[in-house]
Amino acid sequence: MKFCSQCGSEVELRIPTGDTLPRFVCPVCHTIHYQNPKMVVGCIPEWKGRILLCRRAIAPREGKWTLPAGFMENNETLAQGAARETLEEANARVEIRELYAVYNLPHISQVYLLFRAKLLDLDFSPGIESLEVKLFEEHEIPWDEMAFRVIHDPLKRYLKERRQGQPAFHIGMIDRSSS
């Protein structure tokens, strides 16, 4: 951030009175511009045990596989965001169920929230950000071709827990060293 989004003046980086962290502050209109982590919402869409994955048409990791997920938008709930992303990336309708995993990615100031989901019909197709959308049996999942650790790790754990009985909510972390 270089300029104040309220008045267009050049901002300064300093610790405001009563605060503990440096913020971008406007010396003219005195607006403090806070910057906060973003949420990425997604789901694990299932159809008779098979998992719906999307092959990315865009950077980063173009050509790699991922679960439907993306940045949460203003004025929606977590579950609405996860369903919207699934519709956008896979033209697929899902019923969002339990929250399965929350992952901290502090090095890039993101929090991933992944829900279990029931795919409602087989009328899916690639959205504008996907090259291909496909249902995979567990043994068919292209683990070496997954786009992100934050998708690979919870999906792998989910399928293991599903085999063993009941998948259980967990909080995980991907940091700079593991991403």
Add this chain to the structure above:
Amino acid sequence: MKFCSQCGSEVELRIPTGDTLPRFVCPVCHTIHYQNPKMVVGCIPEWKGRILLCRRAIAPREGKWTLPAGFMENNETLAQGAARETLEEANARVEIRELYAVYNLPHISQVYLLFRAKLLDLDFSPGIESLEVKLFEEHEIPWDEMAFRVIHDPLKRYLKERRQGQPAFHIGMIDRSSS
């Protein structure tokens, strides 16, 4: 947002190519300024069954009671944020435990995430944003003097579930009609 934070030009509100929602876009440097929901992280600090509450020294709801909670900062985890807020508002050290509740507040584009927590010692005192910090037995909690529905509701549910056995994670919602 009126001006581009990258180059200082006046921004336009329009739907970028390939997008579905209006965004603030800079016609000069072409930066798209996304705006996303924010996370508020907090905890339910317990000491031998008693709950630590803070009386707010700042607007909104100055003078009302709340749990320690505040906006998550960049480069921290959810649990680190909840512990930091507890230190800032109550000068209290806690051990953060399970995630207890996630609340959607879509009308103000916020998501609250509240953890269970163990208060580690009795050396607490009001931080700069608090008038008073105090441990309450369940029957002493000033329910009519709570600052926010999004604190009142999960705390009430937590204490009821604690009486009945094991508090269980849940996702809740506070919308415009109930806030």
